[in-house]
Amino acid sequence: MEIDPFIFRLSIFILSIFVGYYVVWSVTPSLHTPLMSVTNAISSVIIVGAIIAALAGDSLKLFNISSTFGFLAIILASVNIFGGFLVTQRMLQMYKKKKKKNK
Amino acid sequence: MISANLSATFYLISGILFILALRGLSSPETSRQGNFFGIVGMFIAVIVTFLSIGNFSNAFIYVLLFLIIGGAIGAFIAFKIPMTAMPELVAGFHSLVGLAAVFVAISAFLNPSAFNLGSIGNIKIASLIEMSIGAAVGAITFSGSIIAFLKLRGIMSGAPITFKGQHFLNLFLGIAILILIYSLCRSQSSNLFWTVIVISFLVGVLLIIPIGGADMPVVISMLNSYSGWAAAGIGFTLENTALIITGALVGSSGAILSYIMCKSMNRSFFNVILGGFGGDSLNAKDNKQKDKKPVKSGNAEDAAFLMKNASSVIIVPGYGMAVAQAQHALREMVDKLKKNDIKVSYAIHPVAGRMPGHMNVLLAEANVPYDEVFELEDINNDFANSDVAFVIGANDVTNPVAKTDPQSPIFGMPVLDVEKCKSVLFVKRSLSPGYAGVDNELFYKDNTLMLFADAKKMTEDIVKNLD
Numbered sequence: 001m002e003i004d005p006f007i008f009r010l011s012i013f014i015l016s017i018f019v020g021y022y023v024v025w026s027v028t029p030s031l032h033t034p035l036m037s038v039t040n041a042i043s044s045v046i047i048v049g050a051i052i053a054a055l056a057g058d059s060l061k062l063f064n065i066s067s068t069f070g071f072l073a074i075i076l077a078s079v080n081i082f083g084g085f086l087v088t089q090r091m092l093q094m095y096k097k098k099k100k101k102n103k
Numbered sequence: 104m105i106s107a108n109l110s111a112t113f114y115l116i117s118g119i120l121f122i123l124a125l126r127g128l129s130s131p132e133t134s135r136q137g138n139f140f141g142i143v144g145m146f147i148a149v150i151v152t153f154l155s156i157g158n159f160s161n162a163f164i165y166v167l168l169f170l171i172i173g174g175a176i177g178a179f180i181a182f183k184i185p186m187t188a189m190p191e192l193v194a195g196f197h198s199l200v201g202l203a204a205v206f207v208a209i210s211a212f213l214n215p216s217a218f219n220l221g222s223i224g225n226i227k228i229a230s231l232i233e234m235s236i237g238a239a240v241g242a243i244t245f246s247g248s249i250i251a252f253l254k255l256r257g258i259m260s261g262a263p264i265t266f267k268g269q270h271f272l273n274l275f276l277g278i279a280i281l282i283l284i285y286s287l288c289r290s291q292s293s294n295l296f297w298t299v300i301v302i303s304f305l306v307g308v309l310l311i312i313p314i315g316g317a318d319m320p321v322v323i324s325m326l327n328s329y330s331g332w333a334a335a336g337i338g339f340t341l342e343n344t345a346l347i348i349t350g351a352l353v354g355s356s357g358a359i360l361s362y363i364m365c366k367s368m369n370r371s372f373f374n375v376i377l378g379g380f381g382g383d384s385l386n387a388k389d390n391k392q393k394d395k396k397p398v399k400s401g402n403a404e405d406a407a408f409l410m411k412n413a414s415s416v417i418i419v420p421g422y423g424m425a426v427a428q429a430q431h432a433l434r435e436m437v438d439k440l441k442k443n444d445i446k447v448s449y450a451i452h453p454v455a456g457r458m459p460g461h462m463n464v465l466l467a468e469a470n471v472p473y474d475e476v477f478e479l480e481d482i483n484n485d486f487a488n489s490d491v492a493f494v495i496g497a498n499d500v501t502n503p504v505a506k507t508d509p510q511s512p513i514f515g516m517p518v519l520d521v522e523k524c525k526s527v528l529f530v531k532r533s534l535s536p537g538y539a540g541v542d543n544e545l546f547y548k549d550n551t552l553m554l555f556a557d558a559k560k561m562t563e564d565i566v567k568n569l570d
Contacts, residue, residue, distance in 0.1 A: 006229060009339060009347055016351030019122055024356040027128045029453065029478050032360060032460030033189055034138075035128050036327055039353040040196045042121045042141055043334045046203050048114075048152040049218075049341050053210035054166050055158045056217030062162050066214035071169050073206035076199045078173030079180070081145055084196060086181035087189075088138050094467040095131040097474055 034091045041084025047077035110155040111344060113147055118348030120144030125352060131473055148345050186468045187425045190323060190457040194252040197326045201244030201307075204333040205300060208238035211340055212296055218341060224291050230340050235284045235296065237336025239303040244329040246307030251322050254311075255457060261316025269313060270377060276306050314375065317499075317537075320364045321375045323458045328357025360459050367453035367479075369505075369516040398534065398546055400553040403564030406493075406528050409552070411569060413490035415446040417482065419519055420462055421455050423496025423531070427558035430469035433495065436562055437471070439569040448485070449476040450519055452500035483520050492524040494545075496558050498537030504544050513541055527551040530561050 027035050053070025063071070120140045127137015153163070184192050211218045211234050212226070220230040253259035280302055287295040314322050335350025365372050410416055418437065424430060437447045449471065455462040466476055486492060494501055501521040504511045521527055522545055529551055536542050545551055554561050 005342070006339075009342065009344075012344060013335060013339075013347050013351050016118070016122075016348045017355045020125070020352040020355035021359065023122060023125045023352070024359045027125065028130060029363075030451075030460055030463035030473055030476060031128045031131065031134060032363075033193075033458060033464045034134065035125070035356065035460070036193050036323065036360070036458065037189070037196070038124055038128070038138060038141055039327060039331065039356045040193060040200065042124060042145065042349050043200050043330050043353045044203070045117070045121070045145060045148050045345050045349050046200065046207060046334050046337055048148055048343055048346065049207035049211070049337055050203060051149070051152045051166055052156060052218060052341070053207055053214070054169075055156050055162050056210075056214050062165065064214075066210040066217070067162070069206040069210040069213070071165065073203040073210070074166060074169045075173040075176075076203040076206070078170045079177040080196050080199050080203070081177065082174040083177030083181045083192075085138060085142050085145070086178055087184060087192065088141075089135070090181060091186070091189075091464050091467070092131070092134045092138060094464070094470075095134070095473050096467070096470065097131075097472055 031092075031095075034088050037084050037088045037091065041081055041088065044077040044080035044084065047074060047081065050074045050077055105151070105154045105157075107155070110151045113151040114343055114345035115348075117144035117148040117151075117345045120147070121345075121349050121352060125356065144345075186464055187428070189461060189464060190319065191252055191255045193458060194248045194255055194323055194326065197323075197330045198245045198248035198252065200330040201241045201246075201248060201333055204241030204330075204337050205238050205245060207337050208234045208241065208340070209300075211337075212238075212293070220340070226291060228288050231288050231291070232284060233336055233339040235287060235299055237333055237340060238296075238300050239280055239284075240329055240336055241333035242300050242303035243307035243310065244326055244333050246304045247311045247322075247329070248307075248326050250308055250311040251319065251326060254316060255319060261319075263315040264312040269309070273306065273309055276302055276309070280306070310376070313377070318368075318375050319457050320454050320459055320461075321361050321368075321372075324357050324360035324364055325376075326357070328354050328361060331355070331357055364454060364459060367517060369513070396547045398553055399549075399551065400555055401528075402554070403556075403561060404568050405552060406554055406561075407565050407568030409526055409528065410440060410445070410491050410493070410565070411443060413445055413525075415448075415485075415489045416440060416491045416493055417486060417489050417524065418447065418449045419492060419494045419497050419501060419521060420449065420451070420466065421495070421497025421500065422457060422461075423498070424558050425456065425461070425465050425496065427496065429495060429559040429562050430465050430471075432559050432562040432566065434466075434469040434471055436566045436569065439566060443569075447475065448482060450479070450482045450486075451476060452479050452497065452517075452519055455497060455500060479517060479519060486520045487523040490525045492521045492527045493530070494521060494527065495530045495562070498531070498543055499541065501545055502537075502541060502543045503548075504541060507544075511541055521545060522548055522550070525550065528554055530554045530556065530558050532557060 050073035124137045124141030127133045331353025338346025505516045505518045
């Protein structure tokens with residue numbers, strides 16, 4: 001009997017939860033705000049769904065209802081991707097160690 | 104056009120890069136590299152999606168155009184946003200992820216063949232369940248985050264909004280969503296799909312309005328988690344590994360942060376979710392007693408004198424410091440103290456600020472080196488050996504009542520042992536209680552000197568007096 005591909009995806013999902021669990025516990029508490037902004041940025045990988053939806057319209061009628069929702073989702077997700085990664089970058093740039101000679 | 108197997112492999116790679124992005128955050132040194140991994144992962148995912156569709160017609164140009172528009176808006180916000188406003192920003196961004204999930208689910212429902220999910224009116228049952236769950240969680244994330252955003256921004260009052268039968272209503276709506284999804288699978292009716300989304304928007308609002316301003320760190324973490332589960336739901340619909348991995352990562356990340364925040368307030372998760380905490384009802388009784396107790400108050404000169412003669416000072420910053428924008432003045436004060444060979448460290452409570460780690464970012468922005476900043480459990484024993492504790496903009500997290508009075512609503516919450524210091528300088532505008540609505544016993548201790556002033560003004564005055 002063949003295994004339903006859904007089970008494979010479910011396995012990936014469950015294992016990723018465990019990976020996430022251990023990785024996130026090892027994040028230092030002082031970086032919890034960048035953690036939130038970067039998780040926010042990566043969850044915008046939902047843009048792949050938005051792109052598929054947007055490009056599914058036929059060439060004569062680019063903006064049918066379905067693809068319009070796709071295009072809107074692209075805007076939302078890209079705000080998030082750029083905003084999320086850049087603001088994380090900006091925050092991380094500020095974390096500096098004590099300079100020895102500055103004492 | 105590349106094969107499905109190849110693109111699936113690339114999606115796996117971007118999923119792994121996202122794991123590495125989070126892994127990098129285990130220390131500030133590796134964090135920037137981690138963020139870079141995240142960017143590469145996203146880049147790969149987007150490029151592979153283009154290649155696997157292989158449709159480079161006019162539509163492709165529009166996709167690029169919208170991507171650039173969105174990207175420009177995002178970049179603009181990222182550079183302009185002040186660090187004090189990070190909680191609102193993150194709440195706002197969560198709402199976008201939620202709404203994007205809803206939109207993708209809607210397009211998949213309207214045009215299932217584009218996603219290989221069957222045809223209109225005949226969508227695979229499993230896909231239908233996955234996309235309804237993704238859409239429902241996405242909608243809850245969206246409207247919940249909007250409410251959180253409005254509360255954090257101060258547009259909406261932080262006071263909890265409660266009414267009779269609230270929890271019953273939420274439970275009822277939750278069950279209604281499940282029943283609707285069940286009948287949606289049987290009838291494939293688009294009306295049911297829309298109803299699920301509308302009810303979910305409503306649930307998101309109802310879920311967040313009863314939660315008070317003080318619990319915002321939990322709310323943001325919780326919504327972070329929801330946005331992850333929404334993404335994972337859509338990932339199952341699209342059979343996309345990158346989305347499934349990311350959704351699981353983000354979902355568990357948000358859940359862990361919620362757990363840490365709840366634990367730092369000694370409250371159960373359900374207690375926070377059910378809400379109603381941080382209202383005004385508790386204040387009335389305490390206010391009467393307060394007037395009778397004597398309080399020692401001083402000015403900037405006294406504070407400067409005390410600190411100059413100390414050999415070690417611990418700074419306890421809270422959200423009030425951020426509101427007053429006092430972090431730069433504070434850093435100036437610390438520089439002066441260090442010049443006099445006084446040892447200075449910072450003590451941060453996990454729920455200081457309006458989101459996890461918020462205080463650390465604000466101090467980092469003011470150029471405070473991160474190795475001078477300590478978490479509660481690392482520094483709490485040092486208070487007993489220090490001369491001065493300088494409490495600026497924090498309140499509830501220093502309240503000894505949490506250790507002594509089992510009647511207090513904050514009893515059992517881990518607090519900073521500020522009162523063990525030889526002397527305590529407490530910068531505050533008035534004696535009013537903090538968000539928890541509990542009077543702070545620390546105000547009336549013999550070794551406490553209250554400095555009644557705006558945090559920034561007071562710190563600047565102290566700096567002048569340190570010369």
